[in-house]
Amino acid sequence: MSSVPAPEVVNGIGRPTGSVFGAATGFRTLYYKESLRFWKVGYQTVGAPILTAVLYLMIFSHVLEDHVKVYGNVGYTAFLIPGLVMMSMLQNAFANSTSSLIQSKISGNFVFVLLSPLSHRAVFAAYVLAAMTRGLVVGAGVLLATLWFDMPGFVSPLWIVVFALLANGVLGTLGLIAGIWAEKFDQVAAFQNFLIMPATFLSGVFYSVHSLPPFWQGVSHLNPFLYMIDGFRYGFFGVSDVSPWTSLAIVGVTALVLAAIALRLLASGYKTRH
Amino acid sequence: MPAAITLSNLQKRYRALTALDGVSFAIEEGDFFGLLGPNGAGKTTLISIVAGLVRPDGGTARVLGHDVITDYAASRRLLGVVPQELVFDPFFTVRETLRIQSGYFGLSNNDAWIDEIMHNLDLTSKADANMRALSGGMKRRVLVAQALVHKPPVIVLDEPTAGVDVELRQTLWRFISRLNAEGHTIVLTTHYLEEAQALCKHIAMLKQGRVVALESTDSLLARFDAAQIVLHFASGRLPDALRDRATEPDAIERSRVALRLHSADEVETILATCRAAGAVVDQVAIERADLEDVFLQIMGAAPEPARAVLQ
Numbered sequence: 207m208s209s210v211p212a213p214e215v216v217n218g219i220g221r222p223t224g225s226v227f228g229a230a231t232g233f234r235t236l237y238y239k240e241s242l243r244f245w246k247v248g249y250q251t252v253g254a255p256i257l258t259a260v261l262y263l264m265i266f267s268h269v270l271e272d273h274v275k276v277y278g279n280v281g282y283t284a285f286l287i288p289g290l291v292m293m294s295m296l297q298n299a300f301a302n303s304t305s306s307l308i309q310s311k312i313s314g315n316f317v318f319v320l321l322s323p324l325s326h327r328a329v330f331a332a333y334v335l336a337a338m339t340r341g342l343v344v345g346a347g348v349l350l351a352t353l354w355f356d357m358p359g360f361v362s363p364l365w366i367v368v369f370a371l372l373a374n375g376v377l378g379t380l381g382l383i384a385g386i387w388a389e390k391f392d393q394v395a396a397f398q399n400f401l402i403m404p405a406t407f408l409s410g411v412f413y414s415v416h417s418l419p420p421f422w423q424g425v426s427h428l429n430p431f432l433y434m435i436d437g438f439r440y441g442f443f444g445v446s447d448v449s450p451w452t453s454l455a456i457v458g459v460t461a462l463v464l465a466a467i468a469l470r471l472l473a474s475g476y477k478t479r480h
Numbered sequence: 481m482p483a484a485i486t487l488s489n490l491q492k493r494y495r496a497l498t499a500l501d502g503v504s505f506a507i508e509e510g511d512f513f514g515l516l517g518p519n520g521a522g523k524t525t526l527i528s529i530v531a532g533l534v535r536p537d538g539g540t541a542r543v544l545g546h547d548v549i550t551d552y553a554a555s556r557r558l559l560g561v562v563p564q565e566l567v568f569d570p571f572f573t574v575r576e577t578l579r580i581q582s583g584y585f586g587l588s589n590n591d592a593w594i595d596e597i598m599h600n601l602d603l604t605s606k607a608d609a610n611m612r613a614l615s616g617g618m619k620r621r622v623l624v625a626q627a628l629v630h631k632p633p634v635i636v637l638d639e640p641t642a643g644v645d646v647e648l649r650q651t652l653w654r655f656i657s658r659l660n661a662e663g664h665t666i667v668l669t670t671h672y673l674e675e676a677q678a679l680c681k682h683i684a685m686l687k688q689g690r691v692v693a694l695e696s697t698d699s700l701l702a703r704f705d706a707a708q709i710v711l712h713f714a715s716g717r718l719p720d721a722l723r724d725r726a727t728e729p730d731a732i733e734r735s736r737v738a739l740r741l742h743s744a745d746e747v748e749t750i751l752a753t754c755r756a757a758g759a760v761v762d763q764v765a766i767e768r769a770d771l772e773d774v775f776l777q778i779m780g781a782a783p784e785p786a787r788a789v790l791q
Contacts, residue, residue, distance in 0.1 A: 229553075235583025243571045314567035318626065320533055321561050322584035323553035480534050 233328040236319065240336030244302055251340060255298055256347040259290045263352050266412065280443055283356040287349070288439045289411035292373060294348045296431065299341030299377035300384070300402050303333050304394050307385025311478075320479060326472035330382065330465070337378025338371065345370060358442040365441030365450055372457045373434035377402075379464040386471050386478065405431045410439075415447050430460045482545030484509045484634045484665035485530060491538035492525050492689075499525040500536070501689040507667060507682070509544070509633070512660045514680030514697070515669045516775060521686040523669045524564060527638050531561045543634055557585060560632035562623050564639045564669075568611040574598070574622055575607045578629055585630035597625045600655045617648045624652060628659075635659065636667045641675065653679060677701075677771035685778055693778050700774055707768050709741045709750060716759030722750060727773070741766065 244251040267283035310316035319329060360366065384397040409431035415423050426432050427448075437453035440446035446453070472478070483506035492500040500522045507513045515523050528534035530541050532548050532555070541548045543555040569577060575594065582590035598604045601621040606614060611622065620640065627635060637656070641649045657679065660666045670676055676683060676697075683700055685693040693700060708727055711718070713735045718726065725739040726732045739750060747766070754761050 229586065231586045231588045232584050235580055235588075238583070239572075239580045242576075246571055310569070313570070314563075314565050315569045317533065317563055317567060318569070318581060319584065321531055321556060321559075322581075323556040323586070324584055325553065475535060479532065480528075 236332035303381030341374035361444035489539035517686035560627035712763035719757035
């Protein structure tokens with residue numbers, strides 16, 4: 207059995223090295239841990255949202271397929287598929303950051319992250335990337351499962367990828383902010399049920415905003431989730447309610463503002479370091 | 481060579497409560513240092529500031545010369561902390577927990593050391609068990625193991641033996657003593673004063689956020705009354721002339737009374753005073769003062785710090 211090295215002969219271990227590789231390992235580990243966390247309960251975190259999205263599609267397409275055409279000639283089922291994919295991604299990216307943080311804070315094990323030399327940037331990047339990973343896994347699962355019902359076009363895959371990444375990043379960041387702010391589970395539930403869910407449902411997942419009366423069209427345009435779904439849908443059909451460049455600018459600015467807020471909260475130790 | 485931990489005029493308030501009121505001292509490298517005080521004295525706040533979990537309102541804390549705020553990454557790499565609360569992540573096994581903790585400190589290939597820690601803390605048989613399935617004592621061992629994964633030169637244990645069985649205490653102290661002998665600095669808070677007396681080379685006592693004693697364990701024991709004489713009265717009670725010597729003023733009317741004893745010469749004087757007052761002593765015992773006596777004397781004698789009234 208080897209002995210513990212005395213401090214003066216600890217070959218780099220336990221001594222500050224300032225190593226970039228050490229910092230990268232810390233970030234990778236937190237990202238791996240956060241991803242492993244949702245993967246270990248995959249039935250709940252991946253399987254259940256895919257099933258929910260498929261049920262939405264079955265019911266709505268059964269009722270509306272023969273009655274609704276969107277963008278002139280796009281069938282309702284094909285129109286709905288990108289919306290459901292994006293909705294599932296948004297909700298799961300948000301849920302990943304919030305549920306992990308609030309559980310860690312309430313059970314007390316967030317202390318292990320706080321005791322580590324991880325920087326606030328590394329913590330931010332790891333939590334948001336893990337949330338994006340879950341969102342993308344769920345989104346891919348929903349897309350694969352729903353393609354069996356109809357096949358939307360893949361007119362511009364680059365827009366699909368860009369909006370998928372940005373939207374997951376925005377909701378992962380928003381989830382991080384909610385998780386830092388919340389002190390109880392019901393505060394997270396309130397955030398989810400009174401902000402995320404309405405904003406998602408009223409963003410054009412199930413309809414084109416052009417079908418709304420002018421007043422509600424105006425209200426819908428204040429919702430940043432609209433631009434995520436609309437830009438994402440543009441990648442499938444080459445048609446959208448708003449120019450994809452406008453959507454890209456709005457979603458991009460939203461991502462930057464939320465990232466700045468989240469980084470500030472982490473750096474200041476708001477509700478984490480007292 | 482910087483001290484293992486240097487505290488300079490640390491201050492911390494929680495609304496009207498002053499948790500730390502200008503605490504300054506240093507803990508030298510290689511020391512086994514005890515931080516004692518009653519509940520609410522500020523021990524955990526002090527440790528939390530050193531660990532970066534709490535931000536001080538004033539003053540500085542350094543770990544081996546690295547400021548815990550401005551140079552936090554370096555100071556945290558040098559520090560291993562065993563938290564007081566029994567916290568764990570229910571998603572992972574013991575081995576996963578220790579690998580993840582290693583990774584946070586930049587160590588991606590640390591299995592040899594993880595195996596050795598688990599061996600020394602009798603955790604090997606539980607390596608693949610989920611944290612939820614462990615008993616309280618086993619979870620406590622994992623907490624200790626997590627603090628050691630990056631071989632920190634400075635190890636802080638915040639009441640590590642609270643509520644654990646004798647076997648774990650012995651296992652833990654054997655391992656921690658070995659780490660101390662090999663050069664690691666150990667900082668311990670505990671309510672078990674016999675543990676502090678047996679293990680610690682130096683001791684600081686806190687009361688209401690202030691340091692009221694800071695010296696080597698030996699000199700602390702020697703500074704105060706070295707012994708006490710315990711008298712049992714068959715009849716009569718403690719004479720008034722001896723009342724000031726009672727270690728427990730509330731107990732002077734009882735048949736069994738402990739008196740401070742400064743030297744052996746005083747034994748005959750005390751017994752003669754009792755005889756002169758008509759009290760019959762049928763049992764006499766002389767006991768050495770221990771850290772608990774010293775602790776009680778210091779905490780009883782230390783003045784209450786003046787409190788600012790906060791609006």
